[in-house]
Each structure stands twice: as C-alpha cells, then as structure tokens.
Amino acid sequence: MRARDPKDVEARIEQAYLDALADRPFYAIKVSALTAKAHISRSTFYVHYDSALDVLQSLEDALLEGIPAQSVSVQLLAEPARFKSALLVKLAYFETHLEVLQKLIGAHGDPYFQARMDRFFDPAFDAFSTTSGVRQQLLRQALDGARWRLLQWWTAHADAVTISELADFLTAYMAQQLQLARVSED
CATH class of the missing domain: 1.10.10.60 (Homeodomain-like)
Known part of the structure; x- marks a missing residue:
C-alpha cells in the first residue's frame, strides 16, 4: 500500500x-x-x-498570506490611477481564488474573517485626513464597512462586474467619501 x-x-x-x-x-x-x-x-x-x-x-x-503585499493606501487616492492599479492587483488575486473567497465570506463563513481581512486595504488614514479621534475612527469604520460589503456583493455577483469596473467604482467612491469628510471638517 x-x-x-x-x-x-x-x-x-x-x-x-x-x-x-x-x-x-x-x-x-x-x-x-x-x-x-x-x-x-x-x-x-x-x-x-x-x-x-x-x-x-x-x-x-x-488566502490571507497570498494577498499581494502592494499597499492600497488611501494616500494613493491623490493619484487615482496608482490607487486603481494597486487595487486591481489585489482584486485579480481574489478573482483567481474566487471560489474559496465566496465560501469564506458567504452566509455560512466565519464572521470574524472580516477582521482578519484588514490587510486588504491599508488602514493608514492618519496621514491623509486632518480628522482625528472619534471622527477619524467613524470615517475609517464607514469606509471599511462599505468596502467589505462591496467585496461580499462582488463575490456573489462576479459575473455582473469586472474587477476593473469594481476598481473604478471603489476608487471613485473612496475619493468621494474622503472629500466629503474633508468638507465636513471645515
């Protein structure tokens, strides 16, 4: 044997x-x-x-260890093409591991996995926003929550939108939300 x-x-x-x-x-x-x-x-x-x-x-x-190390930092939003490019690298990785990702973040997956996915986006908002304290934490949570829900939606509807279209949307969304946060700071 x-x-x-x-x-x-x-x-x-x-x-x-x-x-x-x-x-x-x-x-x-x-x-x-x-x-x-x-x-x-x-x-x-x-x-x-x-x-x-x-x-x-x-x-x-x-899955987490395989995520490309390239940073998708909010600081890159000052250069949308670089932000989108960095985001596409990570989304392409997720696309190649879509079946596993779908199951892990699906309805029966581990809800604590979201906290482990923090590496997907660079959480360093401090250098980008003049907001501090609780307001900065609220902004970070709102943006992280929206990105997470978009990733969940995409895994369930991957045939409805390309990763390039998703990256375009996320880039525009992030820039818009951070701009609104700056305006409300003034």
Whole structure:
C-alpha cells in the first residue's frame, strides 16, 4: 500500500470543508463529515488538523498570506490611477481564488474573517485626513464597512462586474467619501 501524499490529503480535507460551507455554518461542520467526504479515516484527519475549525483557520490563513503585499493606501487616492492599479492587483488575486473567497465570506463563513481581512486595504488614514479621534475612527469604520460589503456583493455577483469596473467604482467612491469628510471638517 502506498503512502498518501500529505498535501493531497490536506487539499481533499480543505475541499470537503469548502463544500460543507455551501449548506451549513462553519461552526456546524464536523470532523466526521469531512472525513467521509475526503474518504479518509479520523486518525488520518488528526495527523493533519486538530479540529474542523483548524481547517477553516488554514483556509483563511492561506488566502490571507497570498494577498499581494502592494499597499492600497488611501494616500494613493491623490493619484487615482496608482490607487486603481494597486487595487486591481489585489482584486485579480481574489478573482483567481474566487471560489474559496465566496465560501469564506458567504452566509455560512466565519464572521470574524472580516477582521482578519484588514490587510486588504491599508488602514493608514492618519496621514491623509486632518480628522482625528472619534471622527477619524467613524470615517475609517464607514469606509471599511462599505468596502467589505462591496467585496461580499462582488463575490456573489462576479459575473455582473469586472474587477476593473469594481476598481473604478471603489476608487471613485473612496475619493468621494474622503472629500466629503474633508468638507465636513471645515
């Protein structure tokens, strides 16, 4: 009997997890369901993962670690073409990993994953806005929330808009919102 390739086993377990996310919440996915779908024993599962939630963590980590490091900072909004270009690099990455992203941020995904996605945009608003304190925090939360909801919408409707169109919209939206924030500061 030949030994199983560990990467193949992990890939099958992770695919089983993603498949399970299609019809049940992340917290309801059991090791027994994953082992049955991946056609492995429980002992084989535990060689690779500590729990079903460990599989989720691994999937999230892999997606996050692959995000291109290029900064999509609000400071780049002073140069919209550079902002859009940096944004397109990240959106292209998400497009190539769309199936995984759809499941992780979908209705059955981990709601705390949003907090882990903070690397998607550079949160450094301080150098761009003269607002400080609570007002700056409110602006940051409003913009982050809008971007997150747009990303969720896009994953569910990826065929309705290209990543270039989404980048155009996000670039214009961000510039407009930050301009409104500046005007209200005066």
